[in-house]
Amino acid sequence: MNKIQDIRIEDYTYCLPEERIAKYPLEERDASKLLVYTESDCSALREPRERRFVDIASYLPADSLMVFNNTKVVPARLLFRKETGAIIEVFCLEPCFPEDYQMNFATTGRCRWKAIIGNAKRWKSGTLSLYAGEGNPEADLLSEMDMKAELVSRDPECVVEFTWSGGFSFSKVMEHCGRIPIPPYLKRETEAIDLERYQTYYAKNEGSVAAPTAGLHFTQKELDDIDSKGIVRANLCLHVGAGTFLPVKSETIGDHTMHSEPFSVSRDFLLKLRSFAGKPVTAVGTTSTRCLESLYFLGVHCIEKGEPGLVEQWEPYREEGYSYSLAESIDALIGYLDRNGSARLYSRTRIIIVPGYRFRVISYLVTNFHQPQSTLLLLISALVGDSWRRVYDFALKNGFRFLSYGDSSLLQKTE
Numbered sequence: 346m347n348k349i350q351d352i353r354i355e356d357y358t359y360c361l362p363e364e365r366i367a368k369y370p371l372e373e374r375d376a377s378k379l380l381v382y383t384e385s386d387c388s389a390l391r392e393p394r395e396r397r398f399v400d401i402a403s404y405l406p407a408d409s410l411m412v413f414n415n416t417k418v419v420p421a422r423l424l425f426r427k428e429t430g431a432i433i434e435v436f437c438l439e440p441c442f443p444e445d446y447q448m449n450f451a452t453t454g455r456c457r458w459k460a461i462i463g464n465a466k467r468w469k470s471g472t473l474s475l476y477a478g479e480g481n482p483e484a485d486l487l488s489e490m491d492m493k494a495e496l497v498s499r500d501p502e503c504v505v506e507f508t509w510s511g512g513f514s515f516s517k518v519m520e521h522c523g524r525i526p527i528p529p530y531l532k533r534e535t536e537a538i539d540l541e542r543y544q545t546y547y548a549k550n551e552g553s554v555a556a557p558t559a560g561l562h563f564t565q566k567e568l569d570d571i572d573s574k575g576i577v578r579a580n581l582c583l584h585v586g587a588g589t590f591l592p593v594k595s596e597t598i599g600d601h602t603m604h605s606e607p608f609s610v611s612r613d614f615l616l617k618l619r620s621f622a623g624k625p626v627t628a629v630g631t632t633s634t635r636c637l638e639s640l641y642f643l644g645v646h647c648i649e650k651g652e653p654g655l656v657e658q659w660e661p662y663r664e665e666g667y668s669y670s671l672a673e674s675i676d677a678l679i680g681y682l683d684r685n686g687s688a689r690l691y692s693r694t695r696i697i698i699v700p701g702y703r704f705r706v707i708s709y710l711v712t713n714f715h716q717p718q719s720t721l722l723l724l725i726s727a728l729v730g731d732s733w734r735r736v737y738d739f740a741l742k743n744g745f746r747f748l749s750y751g752d753s754s755l756l757q758k759t760e
Contacts, residue, residue, distance in 0.1 A: 422525075451514050
């Protein structure tokens, strides 16, 4: 454990020129490049290969399971104005009243969210009114909503209460009043194209404040090709938090606090995953990976404690290890749901996946190219070892685009 926590983040860096960061998506979702780093049909040796994302099904293993995160990004940035004219941004992170996402988005009139406050020093107290902006074509509708924000608390985190009129759901309020929170490293304001393209084709469940970007490349064509190959598809839902963009500021990873994110899976999903125990599982994105790997430890909770709980940051690295198989763990989760008459499992994870981690569920990963010195780059290193440098060097030398709107890769776990 100590050896793992002593990993120095400066050892996981590379030079990423600003011009290699994709500031906008390509015209077509699946027009991106695909870097394939897997064992080929003719050789067990791996070399990075440049391919097209549109052909991804050709490089996926047959008789396998492919898991997608169907969370949906919400327009979580809301602008308000003080009587003095100062503009205050409220960046909604997670609901706290009602706590349930679906209930919160459906509520009318009042709700509360944990939030990050922009220009916070200028908002000590009092109620703010929505700032619609000059020349807003929806000014009449926004006036009817009469949206207000009140700062409920600052410690230990900011909580904002929203009130509005007109009988609109909070989902509808966000749709008309909010802005999609694109990544800060794009260094631009949200534009019309982001409303569609910073969202996966298959997005369904509202709640994320950042997109699971590995899924941005998929269209119906790729999904149909995957089905035609006999690969089974399944959906989970992990709502991506703003913590995904937090840099690692500590010298060693042991001093970095991982953010917590909520997720849910259905009983049918668990049955499907159980049937693929011992077979290849491909995760679409690091969010799907974190959720899938967390399920193993939740099953261990059920075996050892009788019920699941939050998966803590360093839990996978305990000294005594784990002797349970994936099948045993998933069986325990299914048994827990059955005892409680539940069709869906709701939980949270703070899991951190770094070199030294033993993957229990996934064997393949579809993912974009990540920032230097990030927890996501550490996850890639945990999957493919020091070969992450070969992969990233190849991508840099061959014109691949990086980060959220960039190109994709298909990586196979190093045994």
